Amino acid sequence: MGQLPTGTRALHEKTEPKGPILKMRSISRSGRKEDGPVKYYRDMDQLNALIDAQNDHTFDLVPDNHSGSLNVHPSAPRTPRFSLIRATSVGPVSLKNLLACLVVLKGGQVSIENAQIFDLRVHLSKDGIVPKNCTVGTLALFNPDGQAEIERIYIENCKILSLRLPRNLTARDVEIQNVEFISTYEKDCKALTDTLERRPILDRASFGFLHDWAVKAGNSEIAHLARGNELAIERRTATKGLERFILSLWSIFGNFGLSPMRPIIWMFVAMIAMCVILFCTGTSLSIPADELVGWRHALQDTKDYSGALARAAAGTLEGGVSPLSVFSSRRMVIPNSGWIAGLQVLYGYFCIAMFLLFGFSVRRRFKIS
Structure with a gap:
Protein backbone atom coordinates (compact mmCIF):
# COMPACT_ATOMS: atom_id res chain seq x y z
CA MET A 1 0.00 0.00 0.00
CA GLY A 2 1.16 3.54 -0.68
CA GLN A 3 3.53 2.55 -3.47
CA LEU A 4 3.59 4.57 -6.67
CA PRO A 5 4.59 3.58 -10.21
CA THR A 6 8.07 4.59 -11.35
CA GLY A 7 8.03 8.06 -12.88
CA THR A 8 5.23 9.45 -10.67
CA ARG A 9 7.49 11.96 -8.92
CA ALA A 10 8.99 13.33 -12.15
CA LEU A 11 5.60 13.65 -13.87
CA HIS A 12 4.04 15.29 -10.83
CA GLU A 13 6.82 17.87 -10.67
CA LYS A 14 6.30 18.71 -14.35
CA THR A 15 2.52 19.00 -14.21
CA GLU A 16 1.77 20.46 -10.77
CA PRO A 17 0.38 24.03 -10.82
CA LYS A 18 2.99 26.78 -10.65
CA GLY A 19 2.39 30.52 -10.54
CA PRO A 20 -1.01 32.22 -10.24
CA ILE A 21 -4.12 30.37 -11.44
CA LEU A 22 -5.96 32.06 -14.32
CA LYS A 23 -9.45 30.80 -15.10
CA MET A 24 -10.42 30.56 -18.76
CA ARG A 25 -14.17 30.75 -19.39
CA SER A 26 -16.29 31.26 -22.50
CA ILE A 27 -18.06 34.60 -22.93
CA SER A 28 -21.42 32.92 -22.31
CA ARG A 29 -20.34 32.32 -18.70
CA SER A 30 -19.44 35.97 -18.07
CA GLY A 31 -22.45 36.54 -15.82
CA ARG A 32 -21.42 33.81 -13.38
CA LYS A 33 -19.43 34.61 -10.28
CA GLU A 34 -15.86 33.27 -10.32
CA ASP A 35 -13.27 33.35 -7.58
CA GLY A 36 -9.91 34.69 -8.70
CA PRO A 37 -8.79 36.25 -11.99
CA VAL A 38 -10.77 35.24 -15.09
CA LYS A 39 -10.26 35.65 -18.83
CA TYR A 40 -13.20 35.21 -21.22
CA TYR A 41 -13.01 33.96 -24.81
CA ARG A 42 -15.47 33.85 -27.71
CA ASP A 43 -14.05 31.00 -29.77
CA MET A 44 -11.13 28.57 -29.94
CA ASP A 45 -8.86 30.99 -31.82
CA GLN A 46 -9.25 33.59 -29.10
CA LEU A 47 -8.76 30.97 -26.40
CA ASN A 48 -5.45 29.83 -27.89
CA ALA A 49 -4.34 33.43 -28.36
CA LEU A 50 -5.04 34.16 -24.68
CA ILE A 51 -3.10 31.07 -23.63
CA ASP A 52 -0.14 32.09 -25.78
CA ALA A 53 -0.19 35.61 -24.31
CA GLN A 54 -0.15 34.55 -20.64
CA ASN A 55 3.33 33.16 -20.04
CA ASP A 56 3.42 33.19 -16.23
CA HIS A 57 0.10 31.58 -15.31
CA THR A 58 -1.34 28.12 -14.75
CA PHE A 59 -4.71 27.82 -16.48
CA ASP A 60 -8.04 26.47 -15.25
CA LEU A 61 -10.19 25.70 -18.30
CA VAL A 62 -13.87 24.75 -18.01
CA PRO A 63 -15.86 25.34 -21.24
CA ASP A 64 -19.64 25.45 -21.35
CA ASN A 65 -21.40 22.15 -20.91
CA HIS A 66 -22.14 20.47 -24.24
CA SER A 67 -19.99 22.94 -26.13
CA GLY A 68 -19.58 22.25 -29.83
CA SER A 69 -15.89 21.34 -29.73
CA LEU A 70 -12.69 22.02 -27.81
CA ASN A 71 -9.41 22.68 -29.58
CA VAL A 72 -6.44 23.69 -27.43
CA HIS A 73 -3.43 24.10 -29.73
CA PRO A 74 -1.04 26.62 -28.15
CA SER A 75 1.76 27.78 -30.41
CA ALA A 76 3.99 29.67 -27.96
CA PRO A 77 7.51 28.30 -27.37
CA ARG A 78 6.61 27.78 -23.72
CA THR A 79 4.39 24.77 -23.05
CA PRO A 80 1.32 26.04 -21.17
CA ARG A 81 0.40 24.48 -17.85
CA PHE A 82 -3.17 23.61 -16.80
CA SER A 83 -4.32 22.78 -13.30
CA LEU A 84 -7.65 21.59 -14.70
CA ILE A 85 -9.36 20.96 -18.02
CA ARG A 86 -12.94 19.79 -17.64
CA ALA A 87 -15.13 19.56 -20.73
CA THR A 88 -18.37 17.97 -21.86
CA SER A 89 -18.55 18.23 -25.62
CA VAL A 90 -20.79 17.04 -28.41
CA GLY A 91 -18.01 17.65 -30.93
CA PRO A 92 -14.35 16.64 -31.20
CA VAL A 93 -11.92 17.39 -28.38
CA SER A 94 -8.33 18.08 -29.42
CA LEU A 95 -5.49 18.89 -27.00
CA LYS A 96 -1.89 19.49 -28.11
CA ASN A 97 1.39 20.63 -26.62
CA LEU A 98 0.44 21.13 -22.99
CA LEU A 99 1.06 20.12 -19.39
CA ALA A 100 -1.94 19.31 -17.20
CA CYS A 101 -2.56 18.12 -13.68
CA LEU A 102 -6.16 16.92 -14.20
CA VAL A 103 -8.12 16.47 -17.43
CA VAL A 104 -11.71 15.22 -17.37
CA LEU A 105 -13.42 14.80 -20.74
CA LYS A 106 -16.84 13.49 -21.72
CA GLY A 107 -18.32 13.07 -25.18
CA GLY A 108 -16.92 13.62 -28.65
CA GLN A 109 -13.87 12.10 -30.29
CA VAL A 110 -10.84 12.74 -28.07
CA SER A 111 -7.44 13.43 -29.65
CA ILE A 112 -4.44 14.24 -27.43
CA GLU A 113 -0.95 14.81 -28.80
CA ASN A 114 2.42 15.84 -27.33
CA ALA A 115 1.02 16.26 -23.82
CA GLN A 116 2.04 15.37 -20.29
CA ILE A 117 -0.97 14.77 -18.06
CA PHE A 118 -0.88 13.55 -14.49
CA ASP A 119 -4.51 12.40 -14.32
CA LEU A 120 -6.54 11.84 -17.51
CA ARG A 121 -10.15 10.66 -17.18
CA VAL A 122 -12.17 10.12 -20.34
CA HIS A 123 -15.83 9.12 -20.52
CA LEU A 124 -15.66 7.68 -23.99
CA SER A 125 -18.09 8.37 -26.79
CA LYS A 126 -18.69 6.08 -29.74
CA ASP A 127 -15.89 7.92 -31.61
CA GLY A 128 -13.22 6.77 -29.16
CA ILE A 129 -9.86 8.22 -28.13
CA VAL A 130 -6.48 8.74 -29.84
CA PRO A 131 -3.53 9.72 -27.58
CA LYS A 132 -0.16 10.13 -29.34
CA ASN A 133 3.29 11.01 -28.00
CA CYS A 134 2.02 11.52 -24.46
CA THR A 135 3.11 10.77 -20.92
CA VAL A 136 0.15 10.02 -18.66
CA GLY A 137 0.13 9.29 -14.95
CA THR A 138 -3.31 7.68 -14.78
CA LEU A 139 -5.29 6.96 -17.94
CA ALA A 140 -8.82 6.10 -16.81
CA LEU A 141 -11.29 5.18 -19.54
CA PHE A 142 -15.00 4.78 -18.93
CA ASN A 143 -17.60 3.16 -21.18
CA PRO A 144 -20.10 5.52 -22.83
CA ASP A 145 -23.54 5.93 -21.32
CA GLY A 146 -26.04 3.34 -22.50
CA GLN A 147 -25.03 0.50 -24.81
CA ALA A 148 -23.08 2.51 -27.40
CA GLU A 149 -20.03 0.74 -28.80
CA ILE A 150 -16.73 2.63 -28.92
CA GLU A 151 -15.45 2.70 -32.47
CA ARG A 152 -11.73 2.82 -31.76
CA ILE A 153 -9.14 3.19 -29.00
CA TYR A 154 -5.75 3.97 -30.53
CA ILE A 155 -2.70 4.68 -28.34
CA GLU A 156 0.66 5.39 -29.95
CA ASN A 157 4.14 6.33 -28.68
CA CYS A 158 3.01 6.92 -25.10
CA LYS A 159 4.26 6.24 -21.60
CA ILE A 160 1.48 5.29 -19.18
CA LEU A 161 2.11 4.86 -15.47
CA SER A 162 -1.33 3.50 -14.60
CA LEU A 163 -4.10 2.15 -16.87
CA ARG A 164 -7.65 1.95 -15.52
CA LEU A 165 -10.28 0.21 -17.67
CA PRO A 166 -13.90 -0.86 -17.08
CA ARG A 167 -14.61 -4.53 -16.53
CA ASN A 168 -16.69 -4.85 -19.71
CA LEU A 169 -14.95 -2.72 -22.32
CA THR A 170 -17.30 -2.02 -25.25
CA ALA A 171 -14.74 -1.09 -27.91
CA ARG A 172 -14.94 -2.33 -31.48
CA ASP A 173 -11.17 -2.09 -31.97
CA VAL A 174 -8.13 -1.38 -29.80
CA GLU A 175 -4.67 -0.60 -31.19
CA ILE A 176 -1.62 -0.05 -28.98
CA GLN A 177 1.61 0.83 -30.78
CA ASN A 178 4.97 1.46 -29.09
CA VAL A 179 3.49 2.15 -25.65
CA GLU A 180 5.43 1.72 -22.39
CA PHE A 181 3.28 0.57 -19.48
CA ILE A 182 5.09 0.98 -16.16
CA SER A 183 5.25 -2.11 -13.94
CA THR A 184 7.80 -1.04 -11.30
CA TYR A 185 7.52 1.03 -8.14
CA GLU A 186 8.99 4.42 -7.32
CA LYS A 187 11.66 4.42 -4.60
CA ASP A 188 11.28 6.49 -1.44
CA CYS A 189 7.83 7.80 -2.31
CA LYS A 190 6.19 8.07 1.14
CA ALA A 191 6.41 11.88 1.28
CA LEU A 192 4.94 12.12 -2.22
CA THR A 193 2.19 9.62 -1.42
CA ASP A 194 1.07 11.68 1.57
CA THR A 195 0.67 14.83 -0.54
CA LEU A 196 -1.15 13.36 -3.56
CA GLU A 197 -4.94 13.23 -3.63
CA ARG A 198 -5.04 11.31 -6.93
CA ARG A 199 -2.41 8.59 -7.04
CA PRO A 200 -1.49 6.33 -9.95
CA ILE A 201 -1.49 2.64 -9.06
CA LEU A 202 -0.32 -0.54 -10.77
CA ASP A 203 -3.71 -1.99 -11.68
CA ARG A 204 -3.36 -5.63 -12.67
CA ALA A 205 -7.12 -6.05 -13.04
CA SER A 206 -7.34 -3.53 -15.90
CA PHE A 207 -4.91 -5.56 -18.00
CA GLY A 208 -6.96 -8.63 -17.14
CA PHE A 209 -10.09 -6.86 -18.43
CA LEU A 210 -8.21 -5.83 -21.59
CA HIS A 211 -7.06 -9.43 -22.09
CA ASP A 212 -10.63 -10.72 -21.72
CA TRP A 213 -11.86 -8.18 -24.28
CA ALA A 214 -9.07 -9.12 -26.72
CA VAL A 215 -9.81 -12.84 -26.44
CA LYS A 216 -13.50 -12.26 -27.18
CA ALA A 217 -12.66 -9.90 -30.06
CA GLY A 218 -10.08 -12.31 -31.51
CA ASN A 219 -7.30 -9.70 -31.19
CA SER A 220 -4.25 -11.85 -30.45
CA GLU A 221 -1.84 -8.90 -30.46
CA ILE A 222 -3.64 -7.03 -27.67
CA ALA A 223 -4.28 -10.26 -25.75
CA HIS A 224 -0.55 -10.99 -25.86
CA LEU A 225 0.37 -7.48 -24.73
CA ALA A 226 -2.24 -7.38 -21.97
CA ARG A 227 -1.23 -10.75 -20.53
CA GLY A 228 2.45 -9.79 -20.52
CA ASN A 229 1.80 -6.55 -18.64
CA GLU A 230 -0.56 -8.32 -16.26
CA LEU A 231 2.21 -10.78 -15.36
CA ALA A 232 4.71 -7.92 -14.97
CA ILE A 233 2.47 -6.34 -12.33
CA GLU A 234 1.86 -9.72 -10.68
CA ARG A 235 5.62 -10.04 -10.26
CA ARG A 236 5.67 -6.81 -8.24
CA THR A 237 2.67 -7.72 -6.11
CA ALA A 238 3.53 -11.42 -5.58
CA THR A 239 4.70 -12.52 -2.15
CA LYS A 240 8.29 -13.68 -1.89
CA GLY A 241 8.71 -17.36 -2.67
CA LEU A 242 8.64 -19.73 -5.62
CA GLU A 243 6.00 -17.69 -7.50
CA ARG A 244 8.04 -14.47 -7.25
CA PHE A 245 11.22 -16.35 -8.23
CA ILE A 246 9.65 -17.90 -11.35
CA LEU A 247 8.10 -14.59 -12.43
CA SER A 248 11.45 -12.84 -11.92
CA LEU A 249 13.25 -15.38 -14.11
CA TRP A 250 10.56 -15.08 -16.76
CA SER A 251 10.90 -11.30 -16.66
CA ILE A 252 14.69 -11.38 -17.07
CA PHE A 253 14.90 -13.98 -19.80
CA GLY A 254 11.65 -13.42 -21.72
CA ASN A 255 9.91 -10.22 -20.58
CA PHE A 256 6.79 -12.36 -20.03
CA GLY A 257 6.65 -13.15 -23.73
CA LEU A 258 6.61 -9.51 -24.84
CA SER A 259 10.18 -9.70 -26.20
CA PRO A 260 10.29 -12.95 -28.22
Whole structure:
Protein backbone atom coordinates (compact mmCIF):
# COMPACT_ATOMS: atom_id res chain seq x y z
CA MET A 1 0.00 0.00 0.00
CA GLY A 2 1.16 3.54 -0.68
CA GLN A 3 3.53 2.55 -3.47
CA LEU A 4 3.59 4.57 -6.67
CA PRO A 5 4.59 3.58 -10.21
CA THR A 6 8.07 4.59 -11.35
CA GLY A 7 8.03 8.06 -12.88
CA THR A 8 5.23 9.45 -10.67
CA ARG A 9 7.49 11.96 -8.92
CA ALA A 10 8.99 13.33 -12.15
CA LEU A 11 5.60 13.65 -13.87
CA HIS A 12 4.04 15.29 -10.83
CA GLU A 13 6.82 17.87 -10.67
CA LYS A 14 6.30 18.71 -14.35
CA THR A 15 2.52 19.00 -14.21
CA GLU A 16 1.77 20.46 -10.77
CA PRO A 17 0.38 24.03 -10.82
CA LYS A 18 2.99 26.78 -10.65
CA GLY A 19 2.39 30.52 -10.54
CA PRO A 20 -1.01 32.22 -10.24
CA ILE A 21 -4.12 30.37 -11.44
CA LEU A 22 -5.96 32.06 -14.32
CA LYS A 23 -9.45 30.80 -15.10
CA MET A 24 -10.42 30.56 -18.76
CA ARG A 25 -14.17 30.75 -19.39
CA SER A 26 -16.29 31.26 -22.50
CA ILE A 27 -18.06 34.60 -22.93
CA SER A 28 -21.42 32.92 -22.31
CA ARG A 29 -20.34 32.32 -18.70
CA SER A 30 -19.44 35.97 -18.07
CA GLY A 31 -22.45 36.54 -15.82
CA ARG A 32 -21.42 33.81 -13.38
CA LYS A 33 -19.43 34.61 -10.28
CA GLU A 34 -15.86 33.27 -10.32
CA ASP A 35 -13.27 33.35 -7.58
CA GLY A 36 -9.91 34.69 -8.70
CA PRO A 37 -8.79 36.25 -11.99
CA VAL A 38 -10.77 35.24 -15.09
CA LYS A 39 -10.26 35.65 -18.83
CA TYR A 40 -13.20 35.21 -21.22
CA TYR A 41 -13.01 33.96 -24.81
CA ARG A 42 -15.47 33.85 -27.71
CA ASP A 43 -14.05 31.00 -29.77
CA MET A 44 -11.13 28.57 -29.94
CA ASP A 45 -8.86 30.99 -31.82
CA GLN A 46 -9.25 33.59 -29.10
CA LEU A 47 -8.76 30.97 -26.40
CA ASN A 48 -5.45 29.83 -27.89
CA ALA A 49 -4.34 33.43 -28.36
CA LEU A 50 -5.04 34.16 -24.68
CA ILE A 51 -3.10 31.07 -23.63
CA ASP A 52 -0.14 32.09 -25.78
CA ALA A 53 -0.19 35.61 -24.31
CA GLN A 54 -0.15 34.55 -20.64
CA ASN A 55 3.33 33.16 -20.04
CA ASP A 56 3.42 33.19 -16.23
CA HIS A 57 0.10 31.58 -15.31
CA THR A 58 -1.34 28.12 -14.75
CA PHE A 59 -4.71 27.82 -16.48
CA ASP A 60 -8.04 26.47 -15.25
CA LEU A 61 -10.19 25.70 -18.30
CA VAL A 62 -13.87 24.75 -18.01
CA PRO A 63 -15.86 25.34 -21.24
CA ASP A 64 -19.64 25.45 -21.35
CA ASN A 65 -21.40 22.15 -20.91
CA HIS A 66 -22.14 20.47 -24.24
CA SER A 67 -19.99 22.94 -26.13
CA GLY A 68 -19.58 22.25 -29.83
CA SER A 69 -15.89 21.34 -29.73
CA LEU A 70 -12.69 22.02 -27.81
CA ASN A 71 -9.41 22.68 -29.58
CA VAL A 72 -6.44 23.69 -27.43
CA HIS A 73 -3.43 24.10 -29.73
CA PRO A 74 -1.04 26.62 -28.15
CA SER A 75 1.76 27.78 -30.41
CA ALA A 76 3.99 29.67 -27.96
CA PRO A 77 7.51 28.30 -27.37
CA ARG A 78 6.61 27.78 -23.72
CA THR A 79 4.39 24.77 -23.05
CA PRO A 80 1.32 26.04 -21.17
CA ARG A 81 0.40 24.48 -17.85
CA PHE A 82 -3.17 23.61 -16.80
CA SER A 83 -4.32 22.78 -13.30
CA LEU A 84 -7.65 21.59 -14.70
CA ILE A 85 -9.36 20.96 -18.02
CA ARG A 86 -12.94 19.79 -17.64
CA ALA A 87 -15.13 19.56 -20.73
CA THR A 88 -18.37 17.97 -21.86
CA SER A 89 -18.55 18.23 -25.62
CA VAL A 90 -20.79 17.04 -28.41
CA GLY A 91 -18.01 17.65 -30.93
CA PRO A 92 -14.35 16.64 -31.20
CA VAL A 93 -11.92 17.39 -28.38
CA SER A 94 -8.33 18.08 -29.42
CA LEU A 95 -5.49 18.89 -27.00
CA LYS A 96 -1.89 19.49 -28.11
CA ASN A 97 1.39 20.63 -26.62
CA LEU A 98 0.44 21.13 -22.99
CA LEU A 99 1.06 20.12 -19.39
CA ALA A 100 -1.94 19.31 -17.20
CA CYS A 101 -2.56 18.12 -13.68
CA LEU A 102 -6.16 16.92 -14.20
CA VAL A 103 -8.12 16.47 -17.43
CA VAL A 104 -11.71 15.22 -17.37
CA LEU A 105 -13.42 14.80 -20.74
CA LYS A 106 -16.84 13.49 -21.72
CA GLY A 107 -18.32 13.07 -25.18
CA GLY A 108 -16.92 13.62 -28.65
CA GLN A 109 -13.87 12.10 -30.29
CA VAL A 110 -10.84 12.74 -28.07
CA SER A 111 -7.44 13.43 -29.65
CA ILE A 112 -4.44 14.24 -27.43
CA GLU A 113 -0.95 14.81 -28.80
CA ASN A 114 2.42 15.84 -27.33
CA ALA A 115 1.02 16.26 -23.82
CA GLN A 116 2.04 15.37 -20.29
CA ILE A 117 -0.97 14.77 -18.06
CA PHE A 118 -0.88 13.55 -14.49
CA ASP A 119 -4.51 12.40 -14.32
CA LEU A 120 -6.54 11.84 -17.51
CA ARG A 121 -10.15 10.66 -17.18
CA VAL A 122 -12.17 10.12 -20.34
CA HIS A 123 -15.83 9.12 -20.52
CA LEU A 124 -15.66 7.68 -23.99
CA SER A 125 -18.09 8.37 -26.79
CA LYS A 126 -18.69 6.08 -29.74
CA ASP A 127 -15.89 7.92 -31.61
CA GLY A 128 -13.22 6.77 -29.16
CA ILE A 129 -9.86 8.22 -28.13
CA VAL A 130 -6.48 8.74 -29.84
CA PRO A 131 -3.53 9.72 -27.58
CA LYS A 132 -0.16 10.13 -29.34
CA ASN A 133 3.29 11.01 -28.00
CA CYS A 134 2.02 11.52 -24.46
CA THR A 135 3.11 10.77 -20.92
CA VAL A 136 0.15 10.02 -18.66
CA GLY A 137 0.13 9.29 -14.95
CA THR A 138 -3.31 7.68 -14.78
CA LEU A 139 -5.29 6.96 -17.94
CA ALA A 140 -8.82 6.10 -16.81
CA LEU A 141 -11.29 5.18 -19.54
CA PHE A 142 -15.00 4.78 -18.93
CA ASN A 143 -17.60 3.16 -21.18
CA PRO A 144 -20.10 5.52 -22.83
CA ASP A 145 -23.54 5.93 -21.32
CA GLY A 146 -26.04 3.34 -22.50
CA GLN A 147 -25.03 0.50 -24.81
CA ALA A 148 -23.08 2.51 -27.40
CA GLU A 149 -20.03 0.74 -28.80
CA ILE A 150 -16.73 2.63 -28.92
CA GLU A 151 -15.45 2.70 -32.47
CA ARG A 152 -11.73 2.82 -31.76
CA ILE A 153 -9.14 3.19 -29.00
CA TYR A 154 -5.75 3.97 -30.53
CA ILE A 155 -2.70 4.68 -28.34
CA GLU A 156 0.66 5.39 -29.95
CA ASN A 157 4.14 6.33 -28.68
CA CYS A 158 3.01 6.92 -25.10
CA LYS A 159 4.26 6.24 -21.60
CA ILE A 160 1.48 5.29 -19.18
CA LEU A 161 2.11 4.86 -15.47
CA SER A 162 -1.33 3.50 -14.60
CA LEU A 163 -4.10 2.15 -16.87
CA ARG A 164 -7.65 1.95 -15.52
CA LEU A 165 -10.28 0.21 -17.67
CA PRO A 166 -13.90 -0.86 -17.08
CA ARG A 167 -14.61 -4.53 -16.53
CA ASN A 168 -16.69 -4.85 -19.71
CA LEU A 169 -14.95 -2.72 -22.32
CA THR A 170 -17.30 -2.02 -25.25
CA ALA A 171 -14.74 -1.09 -27.91
CA ARG A 172 -14.94 -2.33 -31.48
CA ASP A 173 -11.17 -2.09 -31.97
CA VAL A 174 -8.13 -1.38 -29.80
CA GLU A 175 -4.67 -0.60 -31.19
CA ILE A 176 -1.62 -0.05 -28.98
CA GLN A 177 1.61 0.83 -30.78
CA ASN A 178 4.97 1.46 -29.09
CA VAL A 179 3.49 2.15 -25.65
CA GLU A 180 5.43 1.72 -22.39
CA PHE A 181 3.28 0.57 -19.48
CA ILE A 182 5.09 0.98 -16.16
CA SER A 183 5.25 -2.11 -13.94
CA THR A 184 7.80 -1.04 -11.30
CA TYR A 185 7.52 1.03 -8.14
CA GLU A 186 8.99 4.42 -7.32
CA LYS A 187 11.66 4.42 -4.60
CA ASP A 188 11.28 6.49 -1.44
CA CYS A 189 7.83 7.80 -2.31
CA LYS A 190 6.19 8.07 1.14
CA ALA A 191 6.41 11.88 1.28
CA LEU A 192 4.94 12.12 -2.22
CA THR A 193 2.19 9.62 -1.42
CA ASP A 194 1.07 11.68 1.57
CA THR A 195 0.67 14.83 -0.54
CA LEU A 196 -1.15 13.36 -3.56
CA GLU A 197 -4.94 13.23 -3.63
CA ARG A 198 -5.04 11.31 -6.93
CA ARG A 199 -2.41 8.59 -7.04
CA PRO A 200 -1.49 6.33 -9.95
CA ILE A 201 -1.49 2.64 -9.06
CA LEU A 202 -0.32 -0.54 -10.77
CA ASP A 203 -3.71 -1.99 -11.68
CA ARG A 204 -3.36 -5.63 -12.67
CA ALA A 205 -7.12 -6.05 -13.04
CA SER A 206 -7.34 -3.53 -15.90
CA PHE A 207 -4.91 -5.56 -18.00
CA GLY A 208 -6.96 -8.63 -17.14
CA PHE A 209 -10.09 -6.86 -18.43
CA LEU A 210 -8.21 -5.83 -21.59
CA HIS A 211 -7.06 -9.43 -22.09
CA ASP A 212 -10.63 -10.72 -21.72
CA TRP A 213 -11.86 -8.18 -24.28
CA ALA A 214 -9.07 -9.12 -26.72
CA VAL A 215 -9.81 -12.84 -26.44
CA LYS A 216 -13.50 -12.26 -27.18
CA ALA A 217 -12.66 -9.90 -30.06
CA GLY A 218 -10.08 -12.31 -31.51
CA ASN A 219 -7.30 -9.70 -31.19
CA SER A 220 -4.25 -11.85 -30.45
CA GLU A 221 -1.84 -8.90 -30.46
CA ILE A 222 -3.64 -7.03 -27.67
CA ALA A 223 -4.28 -10.26 -25.75
CA HIS A 224 -0.55 -10.99 -25.86
CA LEU A 225 0.37 -7.48 -24.73
CA ALA A 226 -2.24 -7.38 -21.97
CA ARG A 227 -1.23 -10.75 -20.53
CA GLY A 228 2.45 -9.79 -20.52
CA ASN A 229 1.80 -6.55 -18.64
CA GLU A 230 -0.56 -8.32 -16.26
CA LEU A 231 2.21 -10.78 -15.36
CA ALA A 232 4.71 -7.92 -14.97
CA ILE A 233 2.47 -6.34 -12.33
CA GLU A 234 1.86 -9.72 -10.68
CA ARG A 235 5.62 -10.04 -10.26
CA ARG A 236 5.67 -6.81 -8.24
CA THR A 237 2.67 -7.72 -6.11
CA ALA A 238 3.53 -11.42 -5.58
CA THR A 239 4.70 -12.52 -2.15
CA LYS A 240 8.29 -13.68 -1.89
CA GLY A 241 8.71 -17.36 -2.67
CA LEU A 242 8.64 -19.73 -5.62
CA GLU A 243 6.00 -17.69 -7.50
CA ARG A 244 8.04 -14.47 -7.25
CA PHE A 245 11.22 -16.35 -8.23
CA ILE A 246 9.65 -17.90 -11.35
CA LEU A 247 8.10 -14.59 -12.43
CA SER A 248 11.45 -12.84 -11.92
CA LEU A 249 13.25 -15.38 -14.11
CA TRP A 250 10.56 -15.08 -16.76
CA SER A 251 10.90 -11.30 -16.66
CA ILE A 252 14.69 -11.38 -17.07
CA PHE A 253 14.90 -13.98 -19.80
CA GLY A 254 11.65 -13.42 -21.72
CA ASN A 255 9.91 -10.22 -20.58
CA PHE A 256 6.79 -12.36 -20.03
CA GLY A 257 6.65 -13.15 -23.73
CA LEU A 258 6.61 -9.51 -24.84
CA SER A 259 10.18 -9.70 -26.20
CA PRO A 260 10.29 -12.95 -28.22
CA MET A 261 13.88 -12.42 -29.39
CA ARG A 262 15.25 -11.93 -25.87
CA PRO A 263 15.47 -15.68 -25.07
CA ILE A 264 17.19 -16.29 -28.41
CA ILE A 265 19.74 -13.58 -27.59
CA TRP A 266 20.31 -15.12 -24.15
CA MET A 267 20.80 -18.52 -25.79
CA PHE A 268 23.40 -17.18 -28.24
CA VAL A 269 25.22 -15.38 -25.40
CA ALA A 270 25.33 -18.67 -23.47
CA MET A 271 26.63 -20.50 -26.55
CA ILE A 272 29.44 -17.98 -27.06
CA ALA A 273 30.37 -18.16 -23.38
CA MET A 274 30.42 -21.97 -23.44
CA CYS A 275 32.53 -22.00 -26.59
CA VAL A 276 35.09 -19.70 -24.94
CA ILE A 277 35.16 -21.84 -21.80
CA LEU A 278 35.70 -25.05 -23.77
CA PHE A 279 38.44 -23.44 -25.84
CA CYS A 280 40.27 -22.14 -22.74
CA THR A 281 39.95 -25.28 -20.58
CA GLY A 282 40.63 -27.79 -23.35
CA THR A 283 38.74 -30.62 -25.02
CA SER A 284 39.47 -34.06 -26.39
CA LEU A 285 38.08 -36.23 -29.16
CA SER A 286 36.25 -39.40 -28.21
CA ILE A 287 36.79 -40.79 -31.74
CA PRO A 288 40.20 -42.15 -32.85
CA ALA A 289 41.96 -39.93 -35.41
CA ASP A 290 42.00 -42.67 -38.03
CA GLU A 291 38.20 -42.95 -37.85
CA LEU A 292 37.54 -39.28 -38.57
CA VAL A 293 35.83 -38.67 -41.91
CA GLY A 294 34.63 -35.60 -43.81
CA TRP A 295 34.40 -32.36 -41.84
CA ARG A 296 35.45 -34.15 -38.64
CA HIS A 297 39.08 -33.90 -39.74
CA ALA A 298 38.84 -30.22 -38.73
CA LEU A 299 38.56 -31.34 -35.09
CA GLN A 300 42.17 -32.58 -34.93
CA ASP A 301 44.89 -30.57 -33.20
CA THR A 302 46.68 -28.04 -35.39
CA LYS A 303 49.50 -25.55 -34.85
CA ASP A 304 47.19 -22.54 -35.30
CA TYR A 305 44.60 -23.68 -32.71
CA SER A 306 41.91 -24.04 -35.38
CA GLY A 307 41.34 -27.62 -34.29
CA ALA A 308 40.83 -26.57 -30.65
CA LEU A 309 38.40 -23.88 -31.77
CA ALA A 310 36.51 -26.33 -33.96
CA ARG A 311 36.22 -28.80 -31.06
CA ALA A 312 34.97 -26.01 -28.76
CA ALA A 313 32.31 -25.06 -31.31
CA ALA A 314 31.26 -28.68 -31.84
CA GLY A 315 31.11 -29.29 -28.08
CA THR A 316 28.99 -26.16 -27.65
CA LEU A 317 26.48 -27.31 -30.27
CA GLU A 318 26.36 -30.86 -28.91
CA GLY A 319 25.67 -29.65 -25.37
CA GLY A 320 23.03 -27.18 -26.51
CA VAL A 321 21.06 -29.80 -28.45
CA SER A 322 21.27 -32.57 -25.85
CA PRO A 323 22.08 -31.62 -22.24
CA LEU A 324 22.94 -35.18 -21.16
CA SER A 325 25.06 -35.98 -24.23
CA VAL A 326 28.17 -35.23 -22.15
CA PHE A 327 27.68 -38.65 -20.54
CA SER A 328 27.17 -40.46 -23.87
CA SER A 329 29.89 -42.63 -25.40
CA ARG A 330 28.77 -41.48 -28.85
CA ARG A 331 29.69 -37.87 -28.23
CA MET A 332 32.52 -36.52 -30.41
CA VAL A 333 33.97 -33.84 -28.11
CA ILE A 334 34.63 -34.35 -24.40
CA PRO A 335 35.72 -31.53 -22.03
CA ASN A 336 38.98 -32.18 -20.22
CA SER A 337 37.68 -30.88 -16.86
CA GLY A 338 34.97 -32.68 -14.91
CA TRP A 339 33.34 -29.50 -13.64
CA ILE A 340 33.01 -28.28 -17.22
CA ALA A 341 31.01 -31.43 -17.99
CA GLY A 342 28.60 -30.53 -15.19
CA LEU A 343 28.42 -26.96 -16.44
CA GLN A 344 27.55 -28.25 -19.91
CA VAL A 345 24.53 -30.08 -18.49
CA LEU A 346 23.21 -26.83 -17.00
CA TYR A 347 24.06 -24.99 -20.21
CA GLY A 348 22.10 -27.53 -22.28
CA TYR A 349 18.98 -27.22 -20.15
CA PHE A 350 19.31 -23.43 -20.24
CA CYS A 351 19.35 -23.46 -24.06
CA ILE A 352 16.27 -25.68 -24.16
CA ALA A 353 14.47 -23.38 -21.70
CA MET A 354 15.30 -20.32 -23.82
CA PHE A 355 14.02 -22.01 -26.96
CA LEU A 356 10.80 -22.99 -25.18
CA LEU A 357 10.31 -19.39 -24.00
CA PHE A 358 10.74 -18.21 -27.57
CA GLY A 359 8.24 -20.78 -28.83
CA PHE A 360 5.73 -19.93 -26.11
CA SER A 361 5.94 -16.21 -26.94
CA VAL A 362 5.36 -16.84 -30.65
CA ARG A 363 2.52 -19.28 -29.91
CA ARG A 364 0.70 -16.81 -27.65
CA ARG A 365 1.21 -13.88 -30.00
CA PHE A 366 -0.13 -15.66 -33.09
CA LYS A 367 -2.69 -17.93 -31.38
CA ILE A 368 -0.97 -21.12 -32.59
CA SER A 369 -2.81 -24.09 -31.14
